[in-house]
């Protein structure tokens with residue numbers, strides 16, 4: 001069986017979560033100007049399947065900045081390979097914490 005799909009050709013949810021985590025991590029590192037780690041992922045919902053060959057796009061934005069943490073809303077969208085049809089397949093709220101070289105939380109800064 002392919003590593004990223006089930007027997008019916010649907011992408012595993014974990015593959016999408018990984019993509020979304022990576023996207024949120026990019027946003028967090030950029031905002032924190034340094035290393036940031038995932039501390040929580042909330043509100044995950046899978047609304048539609050993704051098939052092999054679909055185009056997947058991931059969008060994220062920071063919705064809150066705390067002292068050391070950032071909340072990032074992430075959505076994944078699918079476009080059918082041979083059509084303009086798109087739909088949101090999943091969304092989640094990620095919390096990242098900026099950390100220092102010892103792995104301890106550090107202020108995100110202004």
Ligand SMILES: CC(=O)SCCNC(=O)CCNC(=O)[C@H](O)C(C)(C)COP(=O)(O)OP(=O)(O)OC[C@H]1O[C@@H](n2cnc3c(N)ncnc32)[C@H](O)[C@@H]1OP(=O)(O)O
Pocket residue numbers: 037038039040065066067068069070095097099103104105
């Ligand atoms: C296991 C893995 O490999 S998972 C993938 C990668 N992620 C990791 O490795 C992270 C592992 N976790 C850790 O190292 C630690 O939990 C840390 C460094 C992220 C946080 O350390 P803590 O001692 O819990 O820090 P602390 O209690 O001071 O909280 C830091 C911030 O995170 C926030 N926070 C902590 N836990 C949560 C949570 N479950 N949900 C939302 N926010 C949280 C706090 O509110 C605080 O935010 P603020 O400073 O903006 O007010």
